[in-house]
Amino acid sequence: MTEITLYNTAIRAKEVLKPLDATNVRMYVCGPTVYDRAHIGNARPVIIFDVLFRLLRHVYGENAVTYVRNFTDVDDKINARAAESGRSIGDITAETTRWFLDDMGAVGALEPTQMPRATAYIPQMVAMIETLVADGFAYEKEGHVLFRVRKYEDYGKLSGRSVDDMIAGARVEVAPYKEDPMDFVMWKPSDAATPGWDSPWGRGRPGWHIECSAMAEDLLGSEFDIHGGGNDLTFPHHENEIAQSKCAGHGFANIWMHNEMLQVEGKKMSKSLGNFFTVRDLLNQGIPGEVIRFVFLSTHYRKPMDWTAQKAADAKAKLTRWFALVQDSSGDFPSPNLIKILADDLNTSMALGYVDALSRQIEKTGNGVSEFKWCLQVLGLLNLEIPAWANASEFDFTQWEAHFQVVRGAAMAAKDFGPVDALKAMFANAGVEVRMSKDGVELVAGPDFDASKLEGLT
Structure with missing residues (x-):
């Protein structure tokens, strides 16, 4: 069997993939927050991990790979989009989920084995949070439940930072309900106008990080083979996933893979620079x-x-x-x-x-x-x-190749290659490459071929 070697961010080196179960190789990749069209940067991890999915299926068998990619359909960005548009959250997430699948299908991505929506896994999230509270890794205050970052000794290992360095170099939310500035929210209260679910801490909704931990554990088990995403997710998202999952008693992912970021024409993609494109824009x-x-x-x-x-x-x-x-x-x-x-x-x-x-x-x-x-x-x-x-490329150029050869022969006899150059320019304008050799002339349609520009040539 082919040996697959992957770069593991957690150890900063390549290592051989050794599946926990070769009959069910398991991979989780963080998916989109569905409130708008996917920009081209969003497509990079989809395409990269689609190739990995195909490779794993070839090596281990089509039915021996479970690939999970989630949809985050509860988020403050979605709430804001609903408020400004007057549309329901359900309508927005349903529409943008379909957009995402259509656009990723257009770039050749297979659909993953499972595509869970966060809102379908609220009970699993609540259960994981309850475990963390009971074991002292999390606490409730003012309707919020927060994870005690300093309680997890390996926090920062994935991203290679210490907690103190993170506080000094990053913007962290300072709030009266936090014991420590680095503690992150796993559950937050919801008002009447915001989506919410009943919980031991009152009506509320999950934080972002707990979603992936709960869905991965439910669909792939306590421990699985590969977790992937863009390197912008390494901290804080993946760091927080590891902390809460490990402290909840799960082995979680063995190999962490991260793709680098994307630029457009040498610059960071930005709406202010006018170089921001969605996949649908390009299509x-x-x-x-x-x-x-x-x-x-x-x-x-x-x-x-x-x-x-x-x-x-x-x-x-x-x-x-x-x-x-x-x-x-x-x-x-x-x-x-x-x-x-x-x-x-x-x-x-x-x-x-x-x-x-x-x-x-x-x-x-x-x-x-x-x-x-x-x-x-x-x-x-x-x-x-x-x-x-x-x-x-299927276009029949036989007649035009014959015409070109006649012109070329006459030019060689007259030692005047002006007509040949003019003909070459005409073909180039129509998106046709002219290949000349001692054996004759070959015309090859390029990506911009336009047959209408050659009408009446012969």
Whole structure:
């Protein structure tokens, strides 16, 4: 069986994945708070852990992997959106959940095994909080229940910080109901206008961190294999998850994986800079989901990623060339080389390099098409059919290639290549690459091919 090695943030090194149960490899990834469209930064962990999900299913079996990704559907941002829009919280969360699934499906992400909503697990959250209060790790004051951070000796181990350094370097909420500035809220009171549930501490709602601890424990057990998310969640979210779960008597996650952040054109994504994009924005601009996914996979998940228009254009051109090689071919030839690359800490950028080398081999020899198509499918770049946007590669250029060859022959005889240059410019304007050799002329449709610009040429 293939040995998978992953970088574990908890030990700051790569380690071999040794599943607790090879017949049920378990992974939890923090999902979205559903109050608006997912921005492109939200898509990075979805795509990264989708590739890991696919890899695990290949190595251990399709039915031997349980992947949980939650929806946070109780949150102050959702409450604020409901108040400003006049819509019900239920309507907003239902709509934005569907948006998220549609947009992530468009970039090739499989749906996880389980997609729990936080509001369906309130009893489990209350039960975990009760355990922590009973054991002295949490306390109630003024309708709030807070976790005693200093009671957990390993607090800060995941993020590599001491509690005192955290207080000095971070903004922490100072409140009269806190024993210590670092203590975090697990339960807070709700007024009549705010969603709330009955609890031993009065009507209220959960804090953010307790949600994932309770859902992970309920769906994956007291201990599981992998916990993932963006590195912006390392502190405080994941740090707090570990503290409350460990103190509640759970082993929790063995390997912690975090993807780096995303920039746009070399700058931090920000609405004020005008470089803030949702996934739907890009799709509506005509950028295919496969292209978005390719750009994301071209950078290793532990490195900062820069989304640029040029990268998108280059990705579209490459995918157009790749898809032209797999028309009407089977894809049932597994590639041990690709799996070996992905099994080394999910090296998707190297995987794309391997696939590109395969494409060059096919163009030269015609060999390897089945393996090539299988690789595209494993990376989530190709489903059952070639996407419609890439079908320009099927266009029959035979007539135009013959016309170009006549013009080229006449130019060589007259030693006047002006007509050839003019023809090349016309094809380039139509999005067609001209490849000339001693054997003739080959015309290849690019990602921006527009046949209408060549009407009346011959």
